[in-house]
Amino acid sequence: MKKCFVVLLFSLIAIFGTGSVATAVVYTVTNITNNSSFLRGAPQINDNGYVVWYGSGNLDPLDTTIDSEIFLYDGTTTTQITNNSYDDWYPQINDNGYVVWYGNDGSDDEIFLYDGTTTTQLTNNSYSDGSPQINDNGYVVWLSNESS
Numbered sequence: 001m002k003k004c005f006v007v008l009l010f011s012l013i014a015i016f017g018t019g020s021v022a023t024a025v026v027y028t029v030t031n032i033t034n035n036s037s038f039l040r041g042a043p044q045i046n047d048n049g050y051v052v053w054y055g056s057g058n059l060d061p062l063d064t065t066i067d068s069e070i071f072l073y074d075g076t077t078t079t080q081i082t083n084n085s086y087d088d089w090y091p092q093i094n095d096n097g098y099v100v101w102y103g104n105d106g107s108d109d110e111i112f113l114y115d116g117t118t119t120t121q122l123t124n125n126s127y128s129d130g131s132p133q134i135n136d137n138g139y140v141v142w143l144s145n146e147s148s
């Protein structure tokens with residue numbers, strides 16, 4: 001058995017090592033957004049194909065008073081996670097579908113967490129919080145500026 005494995009391994013190395021096997025790469029392009037909003041960006045994707053980004057719920061490209069919201073695409077459906085009158089920015093998603101981002105509470109930025117059902121505000125202070133990251137165990141890190 002061990003012998004067979006070794007033979008197979010070397011065979012694979014021989015095949016791929018020489019680059020003699022032509023492989024056809026097939027791409028499928030899916031257009032997740034289809035609107036005229038100028039305010040959208042920072043898409044992130046997890047290992048399950050879920051995508052998050054920030055964008056505007058207001059589709060008027062000339063309206064500069066609009067604020068940004070957080071969107072989640074699960075491979076089939078797009079869900080707007082936030083719906084408020086303040087800016088929400090730069091979401092990050094882990095492989096469990098948890099999303100973190102920072103948003104303004106009216107005076108400064110705070111960190112928010114969406115667990116697939118509920119949104120929880122992780123910070124509540126008077127200084128700036130931003131750049132959150134979440135790992136697959138649910139740990140969140142972010143940058144705080146207590147002097148701002």
Ligand SMILES: [Ca+2]
Binds near residue numbers: 069
């Ligand atoms: Ca918003």
Ligand SMILES: [Ca+2]
Binds near residue numbers: 111
């Ligand atoms: Ca804050």
Ligand SMILES: [Ca+2]
Binds near residue numbers: 105109110124
């Ligand atoms: Ca605050």
